[in-house]
Amino acid sequence: MTSSPADELPLDGLIASLAVDVPDFPVAGVVFRDLTPVFADGPAFRRMVDGLAALSIPDPRVAAVAGAGTQPDGDPGFDVVVGVEARGFLLAAAVALDAGVGVVPVRKAGKLPRERIAADYALEYGTATLELHTDSITPGQRVLVVDDVLATGGTLGAAVALVEQLGGVVAAVSVVIELAALGGRQRIAPHAVHALSTI
Numbered sequence: 001m002t003s004s005p006a007d008e009l010p011l012d013g014l015i016a017s018l019a020v021d022v023p024d025f026p027v028a029g030v031v032f033r034d035l036t037p038v039f040a041d042g043p044a045f046r047r048m049v050d051g052l053a054a055l056s057i058p059d060p061r062v063a064a065v066a067g068a069g070t071q072p073d074g075d076p077g078f079d080v081v082v083g084v085e086a087r088g089f090l091l092a093a094a095v096a097l098d099a100g101v102g103v104v105p106v107r108k109a110g111k112l113p114r115e116r117i118a119a120d121y122a123l124e125y126g127t128a129t130l131e132l133h134t135d136s137i138t139p140g141q142r143v144l145v146v147d148d149v150l151a152t153g154g155t156l157g158a159a160v161a162l163v164e165q166l167g168g169v170v171a172a173v174s175v176v177i178e179l180a181a182l183g184g185r186q187r188i189a190p191h192a193v194h195a196l197s198t199i
Contacts, residue, residue, distance in 0.1 A: 007043065011051050012197035014044055015176060033177050035148050039090060049094040051196045052146060052174045078144035078171040080104055080137070084130070084159050085111070088147035091176070095146055104136045104143075106159045117165055121158035130155070132162040139167030150175040150195060153187030160188060 009017060015038055022032040038044050053076060076099040083092025084106045096103035109118065109129040116131045137143060143163050147156055150173070160170050170191050178185065178195035185193045 011047055014038075014047065015197045016199075018044055019177070033149050033179075035087060035176060038176070045094070048176060048196065049091065049098055052091060052176070052194075053095045053098055076101065076144075077142065079142045080144070080168075082106055082132075082137075082143050082145045082159060082163060084145070084147040084155055091148060092146040095144070095174075104132070106130050106132050106162060117162055119158040119161045119165075121154040123152070123154055128155075130158045130162060132159075132166065134166065137163055137166040137168040141168050142171045143168040144171050145173045146175070147173075148176050150178040150184040150188075150193065151182045153182075153184030156184065157187045160191060 015035075018035075018037040018041055020034040020037060022034050024030065025032040038048055078099070078101065080102045081092045081096040081099070082104045083089045085108050089105060092105075093103050105112075107130065109131055112131050112133055115134045117134055118129050118131045120127060120129050145156060145159050145163065147159070150156055156173055156175070160173065163170055172192040172194055173188055174194045176196050178193070178198045180198050
């Protein structure tokens, strides 16, 4: 049986080999990192999901804050996965299924039908609002926040703020790609940020 490129390359190299940079999208001057070719490659997608879940086990200080103490065998370190619209939904659902926990969507304004909270945030190219159902996170619940790209940190910072407003404990933030020069990690501090690829 021959191995595929998904087996041979390191994970960050595999992601780089499949992702496509799209200049001037959605506006001039922004380079969009399109991960849909990684999603479409079964073995690559499997490795990406495994990587996001494996990097997300919190340190003992987070577990203590959440009231979990030490983690028993089989505990992934989080109780629920929050996915940020829209590509974060694909990743969060896969990670949650793999870990045996639930998944919660953080959506753009006007998409959730029931009582919700909202957070405004700045993008590289404007402003936007994210929303979360008020009953989707319970106080003390350990939450893994997942998205595809960490850029300026506006989107993920808003998602973290929503989780914490409902009393959730952010175990970690996991992303596929971090654009280090944009400083998003600092905006999310002191939360742990794990990236499969940093450019």
